[in-house]
Amino acid sequence: LRSPLSKIPGPTVSKFTTLVLKWKEIHAQRTTYVHQLHLQYGPVVRIAPNEVSFTSWEALKEIYCSGGSGYDKTEFYDLFKIYGRRTMFTTLDKAGHAKRKRILADRYANSNVMKSASVTGVQERSSKFLRHCVSSPGGVADIFVTLHAYACDCITHHLFHPHGTDCITNKDDEEMMHQVAADDSLQNRLISHYVPTLYRLFSKVLYIFAKPRETPLADDFVLETSQISGPASFTLMSRFEEKSSDLDYIDKAAECLDHMAAGIDTTGDGLCFLLWELSQPRSLGFQRKLADELHQNPGIPLDRLPYLDAVVNEGLRCFPPIPMSLPRYVPQGGRSVDNFWLPEQTIVSCQAYSVHRLNSDVFPDGDRFNPDRWLEQDGDADRRRMQFAFSNGGRGCVGKHLAIIEMKTLLRDIYSSYSTTPHKSMKAEDMAMSDQLISSRPLSQKCLLHFHPLDVNSQ
Numbered sequence: 001l002r003s004p005l006s007k008i009p010g011p012t013v014s015k016f017t018t019l020v021l022k023w024k025e026i027h028a029q030r031t032t033y034v035h036q037l038h039l040q041y042g043p044v045v046r047i048a049p050n051e052v053s054f055t056s057w058e059a060l061k062e063i064y065c066s067g068g069s070g071y072d073k074t075e076f077y078d079l080f081k082i083y084g085r086r087t088m089f090t091t092l093d094k095a096g097h098a099k100r101k102r103i104l105a106d107r108y109a110n111s112n113v114m115k116s117a118s119v120t121g122v123q124e125r126s127s128k129f130l131r132h133c134v135s136s137p138g139g140v141a142d143i144f145v146t147l148h149a150y151a152c153d154c155i156t157h158h159l160f161h162p163h164g165t166d167c168i169t170n171k172d173d174e175e176m177m178h179q180v181a182a183d184d185s186l187q188n189r190l191i192s193h194y195v196p197t198l199y200r201l202f203s204k205v206l207y208i209f210a211k212p213r214e215t216p217l218a219d220d221f222v223l224e225t226s227q228i229s230g231p232a233s234f235t236l237m238s239r240f241e242e243k244s245s246d247l248d249y250i251d252k253a254a255e256c257l258d259h260m261a262a263g264i265d266t267t268g269d270g271l272c273f274l275l276w277e278l279s280q281p282r283s284l285g286f287q288r289k290l291a292d293e294l295h296q297n298p299g300i301p302l303d304r305l306p307y308l309d310a311v312v313n314e315g316l317r318c319f320p321p322i323p324m325s326l327p328r329y330v331p332q333g334g335r336s337v338d339n340f341w342l343p344e345q346t347i348v349s350c351q352a353y354s355v356h357r358l359n360s361d362v363f364p365d366g367d368r369f370n371p372d373r374w375l376e377q378d379g380d381a382d383r384r385r386m387q388f389a390f391s392n393g394g395r396g397c398v399g400k401h402l403a404i405i406e407m408k409t410l411l412r413d414i415y416s417s418y419s420t421t422p423h424k425s426m427k428a429e430d431m432a433m434s435d436q437l438i439s440s441r442p443l444s445q446k447c448l449l450h451f452h453p454l455d456v457n458s459q
């Protein structure tokens, strides 16, 4: 009550306990709970005794960009350690993170991602995705699963080519991909994080009710594949061969598995929500505009298609695959964020879902899917800096360029030749957002779409 945080708006319960927030987390509803609090209390909300959530650009810049990579991460990221090791994603402090990033970032730079061998690999996998969907019985495909397969094939291509997966057609690879993507360990992992002693004592009992994360097939795949020499020169593995003295064998495998996990659900679910939205009757006009742009510009490079760019940006704005808070600690000495003084070690964060919907000066009518907003010259710079789907600053997504190429290639392939509509069995609730540990997926874990061939001549 006497903490400097007592002046921050928020529900009374936040002054006394973290229990309500934890309850919402365990029930996969953290993002919508925090969003409701922002709607009620404004851009700065105390969500727990030692935790504050923000939505403004000033706060976002301070927390994630100050000093280059913003404030240090909290122990929440310990939950994502792999083989007991810290990866670039799970390194908490600035110095450790910068050291690891110097080794890895090169292979995710746009100039490397855009190399012909890299782009051709994505293109082949996108064509395979489309062939698979349109040859499904009645032209109806469950894109939720197939998009994960596509994303897995693309990321493993970038990590290991020519030893990547073929989840779209190979059942064993698909099963391995499921272990990484269909993760139902939310409750188990949160309990291990919040009550570690209890967890150690009762983990066997807990196992019956809440499964831990187990990925034996993916572990084997990565441990084996990351030892094969002679990978293609654009891959992360080839970078590891160049820098072989900097990381040991387990560290390299941990990074690879981490990038697989980071690249499957995010790109897969982001595309899933976007294709679902484009298929709705309310969005068919946007789908038509996209198809028109693609027909009028055959063979034009992906980065010169403004409507395609607008559709991808609007998809990521409305349905950010990581919609929830990215927690950081206020550094030593405390800081002022959005005009509130916060003592050191206060947990602060922004969540993309709220940043994208509540800054109405930048995104008017923020709940509405409207790609056209990205075509307006006015406010363009503000919109792009508030695009928080990949986070911002030095700890923003390293896989951003790869993810964007995957998304644009697939959208171009689909809407150049097909239109999509939802299957009649699908309901809006099926596609409600279900929070996982850090990302969010469609509640029903299925998304059935009809693929209708376009009559190109009548266009």
Ligand code: HEM
Pocket (backbone or CB within 6 Å): 088, 089, 090, 101, 155, 258, 259, 260, 262, 263, 264, 266, 267, 270, 320, 321, 322, 326, 327, 388, 389, 390, 391, 394, 395, 396, 397, 398, 399, 400, 402, 403
């Ligand atoms: C649409 C797709 C994607 C979205 C929306 C996305 C989003 C994000 C976000 C929000 C972060 C910051 C997380 C945090 O601070 O806690 C992040 C970090 C990261 N992402 Fe992505 N991501 C996507 C695809 C990918 C892909 C394809 C890869 C493959 C390598 C990848 C690898 C990573 C890694 C390694 C980090 C940690 C970066 C660091 O700490 O420096 N992501 N991503």
